[in-house]
Amino acid sequence: MQRPDWAPETIDIERPSVARMYDYYLGGSHNFAADRAAAQAMVAAVPEAPLMAQANRAFLRRAVQFLTEAGVRQFLDIGSGIPTVGNVHEIARRTAPGSRVVYVDVDPVAVAHSREILAGDDHSVVVQEDLRHPERILAHPDVRGLLDLDEPVAVLVVAVLHFISDDDRPAEILGNLRDALAPGSHLVISQASDEGRDVEERGEAQRVYRRTDNPLWIRSRAELTAFFDGFELVEPGVVWVPQWRPEAPENAEDAERAVFLGGVGRLGG
Amino acid sequence: MAESAALRSPSRPGTFARAWAKAVGGTSFLPLTHAQLEALLQRLADQLAAALLAEPFDLRPGHRVGAELVANHIASAEGLGRTVEVVQLRLLRDLGLVGDDVEDRMARLLAAVATGYARALRDRTLDEQESIRRAVMMARTQAERALRESEARFRRQATHDSLTELPNxxxxxxxxxxxxxxxxxxxxxxxxxxxxxxxxxxxxxxxxxxxxxxxxxxxxxxxxxxxxxxxxxxxxxxxxxxxxxxxxxxxxxxxxxxxxxxxxxxxxxxxxxxxxxxxxxxxxxxxxxxxxxxxxxxxxxxxxxxxxxxxxxxxxxxDAERNRRELARYALSAAIPPALERGEFYLDYQPLTSLRDGSLLGVEALVRWRHPELGVLRPGSFIGLAEETGLIVPLGGWVLAEACREAEGWSARGGRTPFVSVNLAVRQVHRPGLVQEVHGLLERTGLPPDRLQLEITESTMMSTTEEPVRALRGLADLGVRIAIDDFGTGYSNLAYLRDLPVTELKVAGEFVAGLRAPAADPGSRTDERILASLVSLAHALGLTVTAEGVETAGQAERLRAIGCDAGQGWHFGRPAPADRILERVG
The missing domain is CATH 3.30.70.270 (Reverse transcriptase/Diguanylate cyclase domain)
Structure with a gap:
């Protein structure tokens, strides 16, 4: 159920948060008993869950590295979650100091935590907003204040689209974001897929996430490819995330175990 | 010596560091590239090698290496296990380290690494727990503030006018x-x-x-x-x-x-x-x-x-008194329609008497309200109200119809049957369909048109529209008599008297009142002259004149002397039911 706009959310740590479950998969301790219980249930259903999170995080790292090398200096990370290790601004600034990053998340605890981590950083801000409202994100004064939309921006929609239902029209959301971007901007997407998985496993995973505020919407490679409408896919296209520009060929072995498909698109023109 | 080479850092990742990196890679998420990881582990391997050979033997580098692994996010249980395994199995061999007590030192150094690692991991875990709890508190504070603000906003919206920001x-x-x-x-x-x-x-x-x-x-x-x-x-x-x-x-x-x-x-x-x-x-x-x-x-x-x-x-x-009066008036006007339905209104008639021979020329119909609580009400207490509210139209219509109905039944006993004179309000005259209404009434009741006189006030004619003039002509064409009521108190416009089919002027009682004073009184003489002028003017226009408010024989006599045609007032008879009036003359 969607919270009405005027009602502030309640902070209930008895309810698992997808951001803190993700932190747990990554080995972090920014989580509570309810998060760990849900994450453990997920691991019981899909033993690769921690691997998935790591592989996805590594994909994000390589993608940001690629983008900075491509000259991008502005990042809009939507669904940024709990900032643990390897945040976008840290990775980007290793190559391109002064890169500006906007983190967006709907989870108030994740946002509060990010604010604390980023306190004093003039080149990054945190905005509490929902990917379902791209127009609000784009119009947010903090976003407008930090990012110059006339210059290329990399929009990162990493490990978050599987929390957006088809009813919320993800293609339209991405289209709205795309329409606000300058040529040379990029879109990075990764999301859980059920390609090659059995039905039972998928059902089990969906049951776990139904305990959170964010049920899972698993999608196919074709659906994910369609989300890049208007963008030119960068090589190697939409692939299992370990296969996306691996540092060593052996890192891409057994790539389908990562469950996540991902890709990077470039806005031409 | 290999060890001296190892001390000369930085060095390129050797066999051992590569094997170590392979062992820990994948045990947790590392924000490092593989090359960065190998470089890090080479540095740590060098520190371990140096510690194994150092004199005196010191465990602190072991603690530091353990802590540094955690700091670089090689921070899972598996990461420690694989580190112990790979160091134990390969470090001495890969670096070619030898010494009397090197095995012994290795065991103690590894224990120090594990201790440093576990301590650092515990600290990190506690720090992270603390930091996430702090985030929860901040988020709660924020949420509470947002709630308060939204409540305050909601309260303000509910209690203030959005345009002017004033309280609502x-x-x-x-x-x-x-x-x-x-x-x-x-x-x-x-x-x-x-x-x-x-x-x-x-x-x-x-x-x-x-x-x-x-x-x-x-x-x-x-x-x-x-x-x-x-x-x-x-x-x-x-x-x-x-x-x-x-x-x-x-x-x-x-x-x-x-x-x-x-x-x-x-x-x-x-x-x-x-x-x-x-x-x-x-x-x-x-x-x-x-x-x-x-x-x-x-x-x-x-x-x-x-x-x-x-x-x-x-x-x-x-003003409480004024308010009370207004409320009473309001209540009275609201009671008119039901009173009409229940038949609480009735008519009295007042004689219009010839000043020449004392005969009864006609009677003026006067409406009465037999109010169930207030008793019999005279027109003065409700006609003004009915005019304000527009209720005069149905009420006036009823009076007209009732007067026609009753008058038709009167019969002349010895003389001419008197006509009936009915007041028409401004609103009635302005309403389209008046002529048709009167025509219909005369037809239905059979009352001859010349036995109906309609009294209108001067103000009725003070209109910019054609409607009243057309209505009067229509009424005159039917053969109905038309009198101007209260003449002399309004604009007394003579132009319309010439153009309109008026048959009679009723001179307001004010002028007649002056005739009560002795004839020698200057004011009385003035009134008498005004009246005389009015009468001669009316006669010049072919109109008859009736004086209203005649109360004494003296007044009647002076009016007759002036040439006034008829009189109305207490002197000739008070308003009463028709049969009593007719009886008296009969």
């Missing part, structure tokens, strides 16, 4: 109720000013609602500033209200009303238009004890309408 009716009523109910305040006095802009609709209609809205904002600001200390609220539209607490009497509220009028009166520049508006104010002021918010609001509101009715740009103070 709900908040005003709440405050007024509090002021009236506060214990110990019964003996105090309290006042309200109901403020309404005069002709505000004209601004809206001619300059648009945006200008109107901006004008309201300006007025609201001025009222707020001018009446600092008093609660000013907007009730809606262009209506404002001011609460004046702890008054010492009406003067205090009048002062507030004067200030409000002055504040509104100042010209306002809105969108390049200099607008001058005025306001009307209704004041109600009384003791707190015994009043209620709705009483007080109603009183101020009624009073506002008095100020409006008096022309605006003024204040009026509530």
């Amino acid at each position: 009716r709900a908040l005003f009523t709440e405050r007024l109720t509090d002021a009236l109910n506060e214990p110990g305040r019964g003996a105090q006095r309290i006042g309200l000013c109901f403020v309404d802009l005069d002709r505000f609709k004209v601004v809206n209609d001619s300059l648009g609602h945006q200008v109107g809205d901006r004008l309201l904002i300006t007025v609201a600001d001025r009222l707020r500033r001018a009446l600092d200390g008093h609660l000013v609220a907007r009730l809606g539209g262009d209506e404002f209200v001011i609460l004046v607490e702890r008054t010492g009497g009406t003067d205090d509220v009048v002062a507030v009303a004067e200030a409000a009028l002055a504040a509104v009166r100042e010209p306002a520049l809105v969108d390049g238009h200099e607008l001058v508006v005025t306001a009307s104010i209704g004041i109600a002021e009384r003791q707190v004890a015994g009043t209620t918010p709705s009483d007080l609001m109603r009183a101020a509101d009624s009073t506002l309408h008095w100020a409006k009715a008096a022309g605006g740009a003024r204040w009026e103070i509530f």
